[in-house]
Amino acid sequence: MASNQQRREAAKRKLQRQNQRRVQQAKAAHQRLMIVGVIAAVLVIAGGVWLISSLFSPGNDTAAKSGGATKAANAYGTGTDAPTATGQSGSASDTAAPTSTAPATECSYPKGGTAAKPVKPPTDLNPPKTGTVDATLTLNTGDVTIALDRANAPCAVGSFLSLAQQHYFDNTTCHRLTTAASLKVLQCGDPTGTGTGGPGYSFADELTGKEKYTTGVVAMANSGADTNGSQFFIVYGDSQLSPNYTVLGKVSSGLNVVQAIAAKGVKGGGQDGAPADPVTIEKVAVGS
16 A cells, blocks of 8 residues: 555656646647748748739730730730720821820939930920920931820920930831731831830830820830830831820821831831831931
8 A cells, every 4th residue: 555655756756747748748739830830931922922923924914815916016015905996097197196184293214224325314304295296207218297295195205305306316227117917017216226225214104094006196115014215106007006005196297108118018028027128217306
Protein backbone atom coordinates (compact mmCIF):
# COMPACT_ATOMS: atom_id res chain seq x y z
CA MET A 1 0.00 0.00 0.00
CA ALA A 2 1.46 3.36 -1.11
CA SER A 3 2.34 5.90 1.53
CA ASN A 4 1.18 9.51 1.46
CA GLN A 5 4.65 10.54 0.33
CA GLN A 6 4.53 8.14 -2.60
CA ARG A 7 1.07 9.32 -3.59
CA ARG A 8 2.21 12.94 -3.54
CA GLU A 9 5.22 12.15 -5.73
CA ALA A 10 3.05 10.20 -8.17
CA ALA A 11 0.60 13.11 -8.38
CA LYS A 12 3.49 15.51 -8.92
CA ARG A 13 4.87 13.40 -11.77
CA LYS A 14 1.39 13.21 -13.35
CA LEU A 15 1.03 16.98 -13.16
CA GLN A 16 4.45 17.45 -14.74
CA ARG A 17 3.51 15.12 -17.60
CA GLN A 18 0.27 17.04 -18.15
CA ASN A 19 2.13 20.35 -18.20
CA GLN A 20 4.64 18.97 -20.70
CA ARG A 21 1.81 17.78 -22.96
CA ARG A 22 0.16 21.20 -22.79
CA VAL A 23 3.45 22.91 -23.71
CA GLN A 24 3.97 20.51 -26.63
CA GLN A 25 0.40 21.01 -27.82
CA ALA A 26 0.80 24.78 -27.63
CA LYS A 27 4.03 24.62 -29.66
CA ALA A 28 2.38 22.39 -32.26
CA ALA A 29 -0.58 24.76 -32.55
CA HIS A 30 1.77 27.74 -32.95
CA GLN A 31 3.70 25.94 -35.69
CA ARG A 32 0.47 25.11 -37.50
CA LEU A 33 -0.57 28.78 -37.37
CA MET A 34 2.81 29.85 -38.74
CA ILE A 35 2.54 27.34 -41.59
CA VAL A 36 -0.98 28.47 -42.41
CA GLY A 37 0.19 32.10 -42.35
CA VAL A 38 3.09 31.38 -44.68
CA ILE A 39 0.80 29.50 -47.07
CA ALA A 40 -1.69 32.35 -47.02
CA ALA A 41 1.05 34.88 -47.72
CA VAL A 42 2.33 32.79 -50.63
CA LEU A 43 -1.19 32.55 -52.03
CA VAL A 44 -1.67 36.30 -51.74
CA ILE A 45 1.65 36.98 -53.50
CA ALA A 46 0.90 34.40 -56.17
CA GLY A 47 -2.53 35.88 -56.64
CA GLY A 48 -1.03 39.33 -56.99
CA VAL A 49 1.46 38.11 -59.59
CA TRP A 50 -1.37 36.40 -61.48
CA LEU A 51 -3.44 39.56 -61.36
CA ILE A 52 -0.57 41.73 -62.61
CA SER A 53 0.21 39.22 -65.35
CA SER A 54 -3.43 39.08 -66.35
CA LEU A 55 -3.84 42.83 -66.47
CA PHE A 56 -0.70 43.54 -68.45
CA SER A 57 -0.29 40.42 -70.57
CA PRO A 58 -0.34 41.23 -74.30
CA GLY A 59 -2.53 38.17 -74.76
CA ASN A 60 -5.40 39.98 -73.08
CA ASP A 61 -5.55 42.68 -75.72
CA THR A 62 -8.69 41.82 -77.61
CA ALA A 63 -7.30 43.70 -80.58
CA ALA A 64 -5.35 40.49 -81.18
CA LYS A 65 -8.65 39.07 -82.43
CA SER A 66 -9.40 41.90 -84.85
CA GLY A 67 -7.87 40.31 -87.93
CA GLY A 68 -5.89 42.28 -90.48
CA ALA A 69 -5.90 45.52 -88.48
CA THR A 70 -4.24 43.96 -85.43
CA LYS A 71 -0.65 44.95 -86.13
CA ALA A 72 -1.57 48.46 -87.17
CA ALA A 73 -3.87 49.08 -84.23
CA ASN A 74 -1.36 47.79 -81.71
CA ALA A 75 1.33 50.07 -83.06
CA TYR A 76 -0.75 53.07 -82.09
CA GLY A 77 -1.38 51.76 -78.59
CA THR A 78 -3.18 49.05 -76.69
CA GLY A 79 -6.74 49.93 -77.52
CA THR A 80 -9.21 47.11 -78.01
CA ASP A 81 -12.69 46.62 -79.42
CA ALA A 82 -12.21 49.19 -82.18
CA PRO A 83 -15.45 50.98 -83.12
CA THR A 84 -16.65 51.01 -86.72
CA ALA A 85 -16.08 54.40 -88.30
CA THR A 86 -19.13 56.09 -89.82
CA GLY A 87 -19.40 57.68 -93.23
CA GLN A 88 -17.99 56.13 -96.38
CA SER A 89 -17.71 59.13 -98.69
CA GLY A 90 -13.92 59.39 -98.49
CA SER A 91 -14.12 63.17 -98.49
CA ALA A 92 -12.37 65.20 -95.82
CA SER A 93 -15.21 67.71 -95.90
CA ASP A 94 -17.61 65.02 -94.66
CA THR A 95 -15.57 64.38 -91.52
CA ALA A 96 -17.09 66.01 -88.44
CA ALA A 97 -14.52 67.31 -85.97
CA PRO A 98 -15.06 65.78 -82.50
CA THR A 99 -15.78 68.19 -79.67
CA SER A 100 -14.66 67.97 -76.06
CA THR A 101 -14.28 70.09 -72.99
CA ALA A 102 -10.83 71.65 -72.78
CA PRO A 103 -8.74 70.49 -69.81
CA ALA A 104 -9.42 72.45 -66.63
CA THR A 105 -5.78 72.32 -65.59
CA GLU A 106 -2.60 73.49 -67.25
CA CYS A 107 -0.97 71.41 -69.94
CA SER A 108 1.96 69.34 -68.75
CA TYR A 109 4.85 68.04 -70.83
CA PRO A 110 7.00 65.89 -68.52
CA LYS A 111 10.39 64.87 -69.82
CA GLY A 112 11.00 61.23 -70.63
CA GLY A 113 13.35 59.38 -72.95
CA THR A 114 15.83 60.86 -75.38
CA ALA A 115 14.67 63.34 -77.99
CA ALA A 116 15.09 62.07 -81.53
CA LYS A 117 16.08 65.60 -82.52
CA PRO A 118 17.14 68.56 -80.34
CA VAL A 119 13.96 70.24 -79.17
CA LYS A 120 12.47 71.89 -76.09
CA PRO A 121 9.06 71.13 -74.54
CA PRO A 122 6.35 73.77 -75.07
CA THR A 123 6.60 76.72 -72.72
CA ASP A 124 2.97 77.83 -73.06
CA LEU A 125 1.11 75.68 -70.55
CA ASN A 126 -2.16 77.56 -71.05
CA PRO A 127 -2.61 77.55 -74.83
CA PRO A 128 -5.76 78.86 -76.53
CA LYS A 129 -8.75 76.56 -76.10
CA THR A 130 -10.98 77.82 -78.87
CA GLY A 131 -10.88 77.89 -82.64
CA THR A 132 -8.53 76.23 -85.10
CA VAL A 133 -5.12 77.02 -86.53
CA ASP A 134 -3.75 75.81 -89.85
CA ALA A 135 -0.58 73.79 -90.26
CA THR A 136 0.60 73.11 -93.80
CA LEU A 137 2.85 70.11 -94.33
CA THR A 138 4.99 70.50 -97.42
CA LEU A 139 5.66 66.94 -98.55
CA ASN A 140 7.93 65.91 -101.38
CA THR A 141 4.73 64.94 -103.20
CA GLY A 142 2.56 67.98 -102.43
CA ASP A 143 1.04 70.10 -99.67
CA VAL A 144 -1.35 68.89 -96.97
CA THR A 145 -3.08 71.45 -94.75
CA ILE A 146 -4.47 70.43 -91.37
CA ALA A 147 -6.94 72.49 -89.36
CA LEU A 148 -5.63 71.92 -85.84
CA ASP A 149 -8.51 71.89 -83.35
CA ARG A 150 -7.61 73.93 -80.27
CA ALA A 151 -11.04 73.40 -78.74
CA ASN A 152 -10.75 69.63 -78.88
CA ALA A 153 -7.08 69.15 -77.99
CA PRO A 154 -5.37 72.37 -76.85
CA CYS A 155 -2.37 70.59 -75.31
CA ALA A 156 -1.78 68.41 -78.36
CA VAL A 157 -2.12 71.40 -80.67
CA GLY A 158 0.23 73.42 -78.46
CA SER A 159 2.83 70.67 -78.68
CA PHE A 160 2.48 70.31 -82.45
CA LEU A 161 2.85 74.05 -83.00
CA SER A 162 5.89 74.20 -80.73
CA LEU A 163 7.58 71.34 -82.56
CA ALA A 164 6.79 72.86 -85.95
CA GLN A 165 8.16 76.25 -84.91
CA GLN A 166 11.38 74.55 -83.78
CA HIS A 167 11.62 72.83 -87.20
CA TYR A 168 11.38 69.42 -85.55
CA PHE A 169 9.38 67.95 -88.44
CA ASP A 170 11.55 69.40 -91.20
CA ASN A 171 13.14 66.78 -93.47
CA THR A 172 11.60 63.83 -91.63
CA THR A 173 9.96 60.81 -93.22
CA CYS A 174 6.45 59.48 -92.95
CA HIS A 175 7.65 56.04 -92.00
CA ARG A 176 4.47 54.01 -92.03
CA LEU A 177 1.53 53.32 -94.31
CA THR A 178 -1.33 50.90 -93.67
CA THR A 179 -3.70 49.86 -96.43
CA ALA A 180 -5.98 47.29 -94.75
CA ALA A 181 -9.70 47.75 -95.37
CA SER A 182 -10.23 48.59 -91.70
CA LEU A 183 -7.18 50.81 -91.23
CA LYS A 184 -6.02 53.38 -93.76
CA VAL A 185 -3.46 55.74 -92.29
CA LEU A 186 -0.16 57.44 -93.04
CA GLN A 187 2.00 57.87 -89.93
CA CYS A 188 4.59 60.63 -89.58
CA GLY A 189 6.41 62.68 -86.95
CA ASP A 190 9.41 60.52 -86.04
CA PRO A 191 12.76 62.02 -87.11
CA THR A 192 14.42 58.60 -86.80
CA GLY A 193 12.02 57.08 -89.32
CA THR A 194 11.75 53.94 -87.21
CA GLY A 195 8.50 54.52 -85.35
CA THR A 196 10.28 54.65 -82.00
CA GLY A 197 11.45 58.27 -81.91
CA GLY A 198 9.90 61.13 -79.99
CA PRO A 199 10.55 64.64 -78.66
CA GLY A 200 11.86 63.60 -75.25
CA TYR A 201 8.64 64.49 -73.47
CA SER A 202 5.05 63.28 -73.37
CA PHE A 203 1.60 64.66 -72.61
CA ALA A 204 -1.79 63.38 -71.56
CA ASP A 205 -4.61 62.16 -73.79
CA GLU A 206 -7.45 64.54 -74.61
CA LEU A 207 -10.37 62.22 -75.27
CA THR A 208 -14.15 62.18 -75.14
CA GLY A 209 -14.54 58.43 -75.64
CA LYS A 210 -16.55 59.13 -78.79
CA GLU A 211 -13.68 59.63 -81.22
CA LYS A 212 -14.21 58.39 -84.77
CA TYR A 213 -11.30 58.00 -87.14
CA THR A 214 -13.06 58.85 -90.37
CA THR A 215 -11.52 60.10 -93.58
CA GLY A 216 -9.48 63.25 -93.07
CA VAL A 217 -9.02 62.98 -89.30
CA VAL A 218 -5.50 63.57 -87.96
CA ALA A 219 -4.72 62.00 -84.58
CA MET A 220 -1.82 61.46 -82.22
CA ALA A 221 -0.10 58.08 -82.26
CA ASN A 222 0.77 56.60 -78.88
CA SER A 223 2.05 53.49 -77.12
CA GLY A 224 -0.52 53.53 -74.33
CA ALA A 225 -2.45 55.95 -72.18
CA ASP A 226 -0.93 59.43 -71.87
CA THR A 227 2.15 58.65 -73.98
CA ASN A 228 1.63 61.21 -76.74
CA GLY A 229 4.77 62.67 -78.27
CA SER A 230 5.46 63.85 -81.81
CA GLN A 231 4.09 61.04 -83.96
CA PHE A 232 0.71 61.49 -85.63
CA PHE A 233 -1.30 59.76 -88.31
CA ILE A 234 -3.46 61.02 -91.16
CA VAL A 235 -6.57 58.96 -91.87
CA TYR A 236 -7.01 58.82 -95.66
CA GLY A 237 -9.93 56.36 -95.52
CA ASP A 238 -12.49 55.48 -92.83
CA SER A 239 -10.71 53.35 -90.22
CA GLN A 240 -11.75 51.19 -87.29
CA LEU A 241 -9.89 52.04 -84.09
CA SER A 242 -10.91 52.31 -80.47
CA PRO A 243 -11.29 55.92 -79.22
CA ASN A 244 -7.87 55.98 -77.59
CA TYR A 245 -6.09 58.43 -79.87
CA THR A 246 -6.33 62.18 -79.36
CA VAL A 247 -7.80 63.89 -82.41
CA LEU A 248 -5.47 66.71 -83.40
CA GLY A 249 -7.63 68.09 -86.20
CA LYS A 250 -8.62 67.25 -89.77
CA VAL A 251 -7.26 67.72 -93.25
CA SER A 252 -8.75 70.80 -94.86
CA SER A 253 -6.90 70.47 -98.16
CA GLY A 254 -4.48 68.07 -99.78
CA LEU A 255 -6.13 64.81 -98.77
CA ASN A 256 -5.71 63.71 -102.39
CA VAL A 257 -1.93 63.96 -101.87
CA VAL A 258 -2.08 61.38 -99.07
CA GLN A 259 -4.48 59.17 -101.02
CA ALA A 260 -2.09 59.22 -103.98
CA ILE A 261 0.72 58.06 -101.67
CA ALA A 262 -1.50 55.24 -100.42
CA ALA A 263 -2.47 54.23 -103.95
CA LYS A 264 1.14 53.27 -104.62
CA GLY A 265 1.02 50.83 -101.73
CA VAL A 266 3.49 49.58 -99.16
CA LYS A 267 7.13 48.93 -99.92
CA GLY A 268 7.63 45.24 -100.67
CA GLY A 269 3.90 44.60 -100.78
CA GLY A 270 1.69 43.82 -97.82
CA GLN A 271 -0.61 46.14 -95.94
CA ASP A 272 1.67 47.67 -93.30
CA GLY A 273 5.11 49.17 -93.68
CA ALA A 274 7.01 52.01 -95.27
CA PRO A 275 5.33 53.67 -98.26
CA ALA A 276 6.42 52.24 -101.61
CA ASP A 277 7.70 55.68 -102.59
CA PRO A 278 9.52 57.52 -99.77
CA VAL A 279 7.51 60.34 -98.23
CA THR A 280 9.32 63.30 -96.67
CA ILE A 281 7.97 66.26 -94.73
CA GLU A 282 10.19 69.03 -96.06
CA LYS A 283 8.78 71.69 -93.73
CA VAL A 284 5.72 72.66 -91.70
CA ALA A 285 4.27 76.17 -91.79
CA VAL A 286 1.79 77.20 -89.10
CA GLY A 287 -0.70 80.04 -88.89
CA SER A 288 -1.30 82.30 -85.94
